[in-house]
Amino acid sequence: xxxxxxxxxxxxxxxxxxxxxxxxxxxxxxxxxxxxxxxxxxxxxxxxxxxxxxxxxxxxxxxxxxxxxxxxxxxxxxxxxxxxxxxxxxxxxxxxxxxxxxxxxxxxxxxxxxxxxxxxxxxxxxxxx
Numbered sequence: 001x002x003x004x005x006x007x008x009x010x011x012x013x014x015x016x017x018x019x020x021x022x023x024x025x026x027x028x029x030x031x032x033x034x035x036x037x038x039x040x041x042x043x044x045x046x047x048x049x050x051x052x053x054x055x056x057x058x059x060x061x062x063x064x065x066x067x068x069x070x071x072x073x074x075x076x077x078x079x080x081x082x083x084x085x086x087x088x089x090x091x092x093x094x095x096x097x098x099x100x101x102x103x104x105x106x107x108x109x110x111x112x113x114x115x116x117x118x119x120x121x122x123x124x125x126x127x128x129x
Contacts, residue, residue: 013058050113
């Protein structure tokens with residue numbers, strides 16, 4: 001039963017990450033079409049910085065579920081959040097140190113992906129009855 005719960009939780013988290021990637025990817029394409037390659041690549045970098053750590057968190061955080069594994073659940077959530085934060089910092093460092101990026105598209109797409117993370121649960125809410 002706990003594996004089924006973990007699978008359901010992981011799938012819900014993956015749907016959220018997929019929605020983030022779709023919206024941020026669409027914004028990256030829009031930046032590319034309207035303002036050129038440099039802005040498009042900068043927006044794509046912002047998308048990767050936002051989406052990749054969330055994917056890693058979803059994978060780690062939903063590896064265990066169930067009341068009998070509550071200690072493992074809490075531990076994997078803490079580890080998932082820590083790795084997510086460190087990965088976000090590392091990706092920002094890599095992008096700023098290794099690539100010539102435009103700040104506006106990078107942070108716009110990054111912020112947009114984070115906003116999707118906060119708005120999407122309202123869109124996933126299913127009416128019952």
